[in-house]
Amino acid sequence: MFKRNKNEKFVFNAQTLKYEKAVVSFGSRLLRVLGFVIASLVFSLIISSIAYMFIDSPKERILRSELNGLKQQYNVLDNEVNRLSDVLEGLHYRDNSIYRVIFESEPISNDEWQAGSGGINKYKNLEKYDNSELMIDISKRVDKLKKQMTIQSASYDNITELVKGKEQMLASIPSIQPVSNKDLERIASGFGVRIDPVYKVPKFHAGLDFTAPTGTEIYATGDGVVELVEFNYGGYGNQVIINHGYGYKTRYGHMSRFAVRRGQKIKRGEKVGFVGSTGKSTGPHLHYEVLKDENAINPIYFFYNDLNDAMFAKIIERTKNAGQTLD
Numbered sequence: 001m002f003k004r005n006k007n008e009k010f011v012f013n014a015q016t017l018k019y020e021k022a023v024v025s026f027g028s029r030l031l032r033v034l035g036f037v038i039a040s041l042v043f044s045l046i047i048s049s050i051a052y053m054f055i056d057s058p059k060e061r062i063l064r065s066e067l068n069g070l071k072q073q074y075n076v077l078d079n080e081v082n083r084l085s086d087v088l089e090g091l092h093y094r095d096n097s098i099y100r101v102i103f104e105s106e107p108i109s110n111d112e113w114q115a116g117s118g119g120i121n122k123y124k125n126l127e128k129y130d131n132s133e134l135m136i137d138i139s140k141r142v143d144k145l146k147k148q149m150t151i152q153s154a155s156y157d158n159i160t161e162l163v164k165g166k167e168q169m170l171a172s173i174p175s176i177q178p179v180s181n182k183d184l185e186r187i188a189s190g191f192g193v194r195i196d197p198v199y200k201v202p203k204f205h206a207g208l209d210f211t212a213p214t215g216t217e218i219y220a221t222g223d224g225v226v227e228l229v230e231f232n233y234g235g236y237g238n239q240v241i242i243n244h245g246y247g248y249k250t251r252y253g254h255m256s257r258f259a260v261r262r263g264q265k266i267k268r269g270e271k272v273g274f275v276g277s278t279g280k281s282t283g284p285h286l287h288y289e290v291l292k293d294e295n296a297i298n299p300i301y302f303f304y305n306d307l308n309d310a311m312f313a314k315i316i317e318r319t320k321n322a323g324q325t326l327d
């Protein structure tokens with residue numbers, strides 16, 4: 001039997017007419033092995049570079065999820081900065097248009113309030129990242145907030161100084177709501193041009209309307225003297241006007257009944273009368289005005305004694321709507 005070793009190769013020799021064992025040199029064997037190794041190396045290189053392009057390594061996956069986490073974190077920060085900025089704007093507005101005006105101190109100029117930090121570029125170290133724009137933007141806004149907080153806090157110190165010795169003035173300025181209104185649902189319409197409920201045309205509404213059932217108690221919003229108790233034929237119906245001094249007066253219209261008489265001294269929070277629908281009115285409500293030097297001004301900015309900043313923001317929102325008044 002002819003048994004052949006698997007590793008041996010036989011070639012036909014035309015001269016000897018025999019099959020002879022092929023002699024494979026070490027060199028060509030090495031070449032063959034090397035060829036195989038190189039081919040597989042090249043092949044695996046191609047495969048892994050394709051894989052590299054389309055499949056993340058575990059390390060990349062971790063980095064990518066960290067990056068996503070950071071981006072989300074930045075978005076949260078971004079919203080937080082916006083919220084703080086709104087709150088601060090509200091405080092600033094109230095300070096500038098009420099406190100500083102009442103105590104006759106120059107309002108903070110808008111230029112001063114809006115100014116950035118300027119000067120050297122302090123955000124240079126943030127410039128080299130993929131998300132540089134986002135990071136620089138937030139950093140800038142946080143810096144601006146910090147600066148505005150400093151300005152605001154200095155302004156409050158200033159106001160605190162001015163308030164000293166002005167207790168009488170503070171007690172007199174109308175600064176509470178004229179009806180009990182804890183949930184703020186009673187303010188039906190605001191100050192400004194609104195639709196007249198009877199003539200259905202735009203008309204200037206000089207006060208705030210509080211809806212409340214007939215007979216609801218109405219309170220004086222600051223210390224003063226009752227200047228007028230009358231039935232007004234111009235539309236206010238049963239009305240009371242209180243003179244608070246310092247140029248301030250308040251008007252309470254459409255009452256069902258009075259609780260004061262002319263010339264009477266009154267303290268903030270004392271009863272003036274009761275809600276009704278007398279005069280030009282489409283339903284029981286109180287029409288309330290604040291007058292400074294005989295000009296009607298928006299009463300909402302004066303509710304600083306019984307409104308925190310969140311409530312103040314809510315009341316501004318509620319009175320913004322330009323719908324119909326109750327007159």
Ligand SMILES: [Zn+2]
Pocket residue numbers: 205207208209286287288325326327
């Ligand atoms: Zn009204």
